[in-house]
Amino acid sequence: MSASLRDFIVDEVGVGLFAVDRQMNLLLWNRYMANHSGRTADQVLGHNLFEVFPELPRKWLEKKIQSVFILKNFAFTSWEQRPWLFQFDHNRPITGGIDYMQQNCTFMPMKGENGEVETVCVVLFDVTDAAIYQRMLKDAMRRVEEASNRDGLTGIFNRRYIEHALTTEIKRVKRYGGSLALTLFDLDHFKKVNDTYGHLGGDEVLKEVSQRVAANLRETDILGRYGGEEFMIIMPATDQEQAYQVAERLRELVAAEPVIFGEINIPATTSMGLTLQADHHESAADLIHEADLALYYSKRNGRNLVTCYDPAVHKEI
Numbered sequence: 659m660s661a662s663l664r665d666f667i668v669d670e671v672g673v674g675l676f677a678v679d680r681q682m683n684l685l686l687w688n689r690y691m692a693n694h695s696g697r698t699a700d701q702v703l704g705h706n707l708f709e710v711f712p713e714l715p716r717k718w719l720e721k722k723i724q725s726v727f728i729l730k731n732f733a734f735t736s737w738e739q740r741p742w743l744f745q746f747d748h749n750r751p752i753t754g755g756i757d758y759m760q761q762n763c764t765f766m767p768m769k770g771e772n773g774e775v776e777t778v779c780v781v782l783f784d785v786t787d788a789a790i791y792q793r794m795l796k797d798a799m800r801r802v803e804e805a806s807n808r809d810g811l812t813g814i815f816n817r818r819y820i821e822h823a824l825t826t827e828i829k830r831v832k833r834y835g836g837s838l839a840l841t842l843f844d845l846d847h848f849k850k851v852n853d854t855y856g857h858l859g860g861d862e863v864l865k866e867v868s869q870r871v872a873a874n875l876r877e878t879d880i881l882g883r884y885g886g887e888e889f890m891i892i893m894p895a896t897d898q899e900q901a902y903q904v905a906e907r908l909r910e911l912v913a914a915e916p917v918i919f920g921e922i923n924i925p926a927t928t929s930m931g932l933t934l935q936a937d938h939h940e941s942a943a944d945l946i947h948e949a950d951l952a953l954y955y956s957k958r959n960g961r962n963l964v965t966c967y968d969p970a971v972h973k974e975i
């Protein structure tokens with residue numbers, strides 16, 4: 659191959675190419691590197707790489723290059739470990755939060771006639787597009803995952819998620835001890851709300867009640883929509899007295915102010931049933947059943963009430 663052909667390829671190859679000797683002096687600097695760094699080959703060749711580019715991660719890069727001299731093997735770095743070696747602009751209109759050109763690098767040992775590595779040549783690949791797509795894919799997957807856990811109307815957790823969360827919390831208590839309270843609540847006479855104010859009015863009540871309750875829980879509590887107008891609150895590390903206080907506060911909070919639906923005020927109340935995790939509970943279903951029974955007694959005793967499950971009082975219906 660003629661020298662001119664070789665020079666042509668080195669300059670037009672479309673990746674960054676540079677080479678250093680054992681003292682880290684630059685021996686090769688192709689046009690790609692010149693264009694992106696703003697330093698021409700004439701300005702950098704013969705100079706120490708780290709003196710020309712003091713912003714390079716010297717300790718890490720020197721070790722990497724020295725290892726190629728010593729081990730006489732190729733070495734690689736990926737943008738996932740270190741997003742970039744040189745702070746090059748990427749010129750992408752949609753960056754997805756990516757600041758500089760993302761780079762993969764290959765370090766090649768170039769041996770002399772004596773078999774020793776005399777030069778290390780570094781190939782720098784622009785992998786910004788792949789990095790952007792991977793980040794977008796991860797974001798999309800996170801959003802899908804998030805959406806699959808949420809109830810479309812109210813934005814709180816859906817039944818699938820909250821049942822799973824309850825099972826996890828029960829396992830945690832069984833293993834590490836502590837207390838766990840479960841509250842189920844249901845909007846009172848909700849059929850009448852729908853009949854009187856229409857389905858959209860009913861929906862507004864569901865949304866507003868969810869928001870009020872969500873805003874008045876601890877960060878560690880988990881609120882979910884369990885059914886049409888039925889909700890569940892998992893309260894980890896909460897005993898019966900605390901859970902009762904919380905439920906009473908929430909009940910009052912819902913009843914205190916009507917839900918505003920356009921020009922109309924819709925009064926809403928809730929009935930609640932709560933129970934605590936105990937050794938005899940085998941599964942989430944056992945706990946839910948007790949909370950449901952207590953909720954039933956709240957309905958039966960006049961609604962707008964909180965009932966704590968008591969096995970001596972709350973018998974199967």
Ligand SMILES: Nc1nc2c(ncn2[C@@H]2O[C@H](COP(=O)(O)OP(=O)(O)OP(=O)(O)O)[C@@H](O)[C@H]2O)c(=O)[nH]1
Binds near residue numbers: 844885
């Ligand atoms: N607007 C609206 N209504 C819903 C939704 N899901 C369930 N519902 C309604 O909720 C009502 C529940 O009625 P019931 O189970 O008879 O209970 P209730 O009228 O609340 O009576 P009590 O629970 O005994 O106080 C039904 O009319 C359902 O159509 C929803 O997403 N939006």
